[in-house]
Amino acid sequence: MIKNIQDRIMSLKKEKDVLILAHSYQAREIIEVADFTGDSFQLSVAASKATNSKVMMCGVRFMAETVKILSPEKTVYLANPIAGCPMAEQMDKELIASVKKSLPDYTVVAYINTTAELKTICDVCVTSSSAVKIVKKIENNKILFLPDCNLGQYVAAQVPEKEIKLLQGGCPVHAAVTKQDVEIAKAAHPDALLLVHPECVPEVVAMADYVGSTSGIMEYAKKSDAKEFIIGTEMSITEHLQYECPDKRFYYLSKKILCPNMKATTLIDVLNCLEGTGGEVITLSEDVIRDARKCIDRMIELG
Numbered sequence: 001m002i003k004n005i006q007d008r009i010m011s012l013k014k015e016k017d018v019l020i021l022a023h024s025y026q027a028r029e030i031i032e033v034a035d036f037t038g039d040s041f042q043l044s045v046a047a048s049k050a051t052n053s054k055v056m057m058c059g060v061r062f063m064a065e066t067v068k069i070l071s072p073e074k075t076v077y078l079a080n081p082i083a084g085c086p087m088a089e090q091m092d093k094e095l096i097a098s099v100k101k102s103l104p105d106y107t108v109v110a111y112i113n114t115t116a117e118l119k120t121i122c123d124v125c126v127t128s129s130s131a132v133k134i135v136k137k138i139e140n141n142k143i144l145f146l147p148d149c150n151l152g153q154y155v156a157a158q159v160p161e162k163e164i165k166l167l168q169g170g171c172p173v174h175a176a177v178t179k180q181d182v183e184i185a186k187a188a189h190p191d192a193l194l195l196v197h198p199e200c201v202p203e204v205v206a207m208a209d210y211v212g213s214t215s216g217i218m219e220y221a222k223k224s225d226a227k228e229f230i231i232g233t234e235m236s237i238t239e240h241l242q243y244e245c246p247d248k249r250f251y252y253l254s255k256k257i258l259c260p261n262m263k264a265t266t267l268i269d270v271l272n273c274l275e276g277t278g279g280e281v282i283t284l285s286e287d288v289i290r291d292a293r294k295c296i297d298r299m300i301e302l303g
């Protein structure tokens with residue numbers, strides 16, 4: 001049954017010239033029909049290089065907006081319109097415009113998990129895999145980092161020469177994991193290495209053997225000689241790693257790291273979107289595209 005749906009998707013995407021992008025938090029059956037899978041940085045670069053006339057994002061809204069900003073001439077679909085990112089919606093343009101007024105000599109660094117509208121007043125975007133590298137390269141020593149204070153604190157620790165101001169935003173999914181969750185997981189799997197996403201709180205990050213983006217965690221686990229790993233990011237990564245490395249063992253850090261928005265997209269949504277009965281076409285004004293693009297281009301240039 002799943003195979004029949006996948007076959008239909010494969011022939012429709014070819015017929016309609018649709019490039020399917022899937023964030024690595026998507027379900028296996030979606031990843032199998034995608035043309036490209038990766039973390040948010042890799043997806044934005046893949047989108048900018050794509051030659052297809054249409055792109056479908058299986059991920060969350062800000063990722064589809066990023067594709068539209070980079071490829072305004074393309075028709076960009078979000079496979080399931082309810083898939084938003086609560087962190088991206090925490091801070092709006094008005095709020096940040098007023099913060100900027102009080103910090104006029106700061107460079108505003110926006111995590112890519114922000115709305116297109118907010119990006120229009122930021123200087124440079126970063127993703128979890130590029131944040132440290134990009135912040136190091138910014139000439140200004142004064143940085144306002146938003147919205148994720150956990151990722152911001154992680155970056156600040158790696159780049160102590162910069163003065164980094166943070167705001168109280170973050171990922172409700174990763175931030176829900178506590179030091180106690182880590183202690184329980186480590187007690188259950190004493191030989192396992194702990195790999196965590198920098199969206200986790202600093203006490204959790206401090207206990208990790210490796211800290212990195214979704215793809216950083218996957219790469220580390222695949223290359224490592226170790227045999228057991230506790231995975232401190234969305235639960236799908238534990239599943240994908242177990243599938244790809246059957247001779248190793250992967251454990252969830254906590255049952256709490258499940259992103260309902262990333263799980264909102266189903267294989268049927270992908271099919272419906274291709275058949276024209278589902279999904280949403282992303283529309284952004286020319287002004288938003290022009291202004292938001294500057295900070296994404298700067299990210300690609302520096303990253």
Ligand code: 13P
Binds near residue numbers: 171199212213214215
């Ligand atoms: P990555 O940048 O690691 O893909 O993370 C995106 C995200 O939404 C993490 O919660």
Ligand code: SF4
Binds near residue numbers: 084087172173
């Ligand atoms: Fe947003 Fe967190 Fe879900 Fe990532 S895991 S999409 S940051 S809510």
